[in-house]
Amino acid sequence: MLGFVRRIRPVKRYIHMSTLLLAKERAIAVEAVLRASKLCQTVFQHLVSAETISKKDKSPVTVADYGAQAVVNSILHAAFPNDPIVGEEDSSELQQNKATCDKVVDLANSVVDSPMSTDEILKAIDLGMYTGGPKGRFWTLDPIDGTKGFLRGEQFAVCLALIVDGQVQLGVLGCPNLPVELSKPDGERGCLFTAVKGEGAYMRTFASTEERRIHVSNTSNPADALFCESVEAGHSSQGDAAKIASLLGITKPSVRMDSQCKYGVLARGDADIYLRLPVSATYEEKIWDHAGGSLLVQEAGGQTCDVYGKPLDFSLGRTLRANKGVVATNGKIHDQVMEAVRKVLAEKQ
Numbered sequence: 001m002l003g004f005v006r007r008i009r010p011v012k013r014y015i016h017m018s019t020l021l022l023a024k025e026r027a028i029a030v031e032a033v034l035r036a037s038k039l040c041q042t043v044f045q046h047l048v049s050a051e052t053i054s055k056k057d058k059s060p061v062t063v064a065d066y067g068a069q070a071v072v073n074s075i076l077h078a079a080f081p082n083d084p085i086v087g088e089e090d091s092s093e094l095q096q097n098k099a100t101c102d103k104v105v106d107l108a109n110s111v112v113d114s115p116m117s118t119d120e121i122l123k124a125i126d127l128g129m130y131t132g133g134p135k136g137r138f139w140t141l142d143p144i145d146g147t148k149g150f151l152r153g154e155q156f157a158v159c160l161a162l163i164v165d166g167q168v169q170l171g172v173l174g175c176p177n178l179p180v181e182l183s184k185p186d187g188e189r190g191c192l193f194t195a196v197k198g199e200g201a202y203m204r205t206f207a208s209t210e211e212r213r214i215h216v217s218n219t220s221n222p223a224d225a226l227f228c229e230s231v232e233a234g235h236s237s238q239g240d241a242a243k244i245a246s247l248l249g250i251t252k253p254s255v256r257m258d259s260q261c262k263y264g265v266l267a268r269g270d271a272d273i274y275l276r277l278p279v280s281a282t283y284e285e286k287i288w289d290h291a292g293g294s295l296l297v298q299e300a301g302g303q304t305c306d307v308y309g310k311p312l313d314f315s316l317g318r319t320l321r322a323n324k325g326v327v328a329t330n331g332k333i334h335d336q337v338m339e340a341v342r343k344v345l346a347e348k349q
Contacts, residue, residue: 022162022170022196024079029160029172030194032075034206035111036068036158037174037190040144042107043067048151059100061147066094066125067107068143068158074108074116074124076139086140086318087128088288095122132287134315137164142288146259149231153177155257157264161291166315169197171292175261180205182255182270193264193296201267201300216302216330217269222340223249225333228262228271237277240344244275247340248333263293266328267300273337276326277307277345284319290326297328304328307341 047060069089076085094101101118109115116124130138139162146156155177162170173193180188190206193214202211219225227250229241241254255271262274274297276285294304294312305311306323313322329337 025162025170026172026194026196028075028079029162029170030192032072033158033160033172033174034192035075036071036143037176037192037206039067039071039107039111040064040150040156040158041176042110044150044153047103048153058147058151061144061150063100063103063107064150065089065143065147066091066100066104069128069141070104070108070116070121070124071111072141072143072158072160073127074112074120077124077127080139084130084136084138085128086130086132086138086287087125088142088286089125090129091122091125094125132163132314132317134166137162137169139163140288140291140314142260142286145289146257146261149177149258154231155259155261157259157261159260159288159292161288161295163287163291163314166313167197168291168295168314171195171295173260173264173292173296174206175259175264176206178261178264182265191264193267193292195267195292195296195299197295197299199299201296203264203268214268214300216267216297216300216332217272218332219272219330220332222333222336223251225250225272225337226252226270227254228265228274229254229256230262230276231256231258237279240277240348241275243344244337244340247343248336260289260293263296263328266302266330267296269300269330272330272333274326274328275341277341278325284321285323285326286319287314287317290320294326294328301331302329303331303334305338307345309338 043060043064069087105118105121142159145159150156158174160172161168175191177189178191179185192204195201201214203214204211265271266274297304307325
């Protein structure tokens with residue numbers, strides 16, 4: 001066994017009868033994401049400094065990535081030993097660096113109940129090497145989505161999803177630095193988002209187990225919409241996004257943040273549109289970057305697709321190779337947004 005999972009406290013909300021089929025999965029996923037999020041916060045507090053940022057030293061995020069994947073994988077494996085995992089990391093580089101490996105072991109063991117050996121932690125990380133596919137159930141994990149946001153002390157997320165026969169059934173996003181109220185950036189931070197297919201989307205804070213159901217905004221006029229987009233221009237074409245905003249009559253400045261936190265902000269109604277527009281003809285989006293977030297938006301009442309209007313296809317392995325980019329909206333302005341996206345992309349061809 002790669003780790004010990006303590007008894008999960010019941011979530012304080014009404015659970016529909018159909019959700020009972022995934023009640024254990026949901027509880028275990030929440031526990032795993034919270035523990036991994038705690039590890040990431042510890043890494044930032046103790047290993048990230050002005051010097052590491054100025055030197056663009058990514059060693060802290062490397063430690064957090066490996067540690068978070070080891071924690072989540074060990075918890076999943078203990079609870080669901082037959083479920084494969086599609087994870088972002090493998091232990092090959094870690095095995096060549098004893099100092100980093102020792103840090104990962106110490107950090108992982110600081111957030112689990114039963115200490116793991118170095119060998120157990122390396123094996124836990126490598127549980128994430130599954131290739132995915134159209135049949136059966138598997139988990140997909142991004143241990144730290146938004147590495148630059150993490151190093152800046154801004155937005156990053158621990159993202160976990162359960163996929164069954166190519167369909168996302170459960171998503172959990174841990175967003176340690178996300179303000180509970182976006183309008184109060186200096187207020188309480190730490191948001192956990194969960195969604196089960198067909199059962200709605202929920203949010204709680206890191207400090208409380210009480211959840212509230214969340215919904216997308218009611219914005220019906222595209223000109224009143226608020227964009228949420230990536231900080232990094234290399235992740236999505238900000239120039240194309242600006243043209244799309246202009247076509248829609250949007251004048252509000254966009255909200256820029258890293259990671260799947262953008263899906264959470266859209267799902268709870270703080271933004272109306274999230275675009276991830278292609279910057280390369282050959283780049284394939286990774287399934288762990290969108291599985292949990294896309295389900296969250298859909299269960300909150302919104303819509304997601306690629307830039308051509310095709311549903312995101314999580315059945316083809318580790319990437320969304322049948323799709324290009326991502327468009328997510330509150331649903332009410334989806335058709336107008338898609339029309340503007342098609343027009344701007346067509347002008348580039």
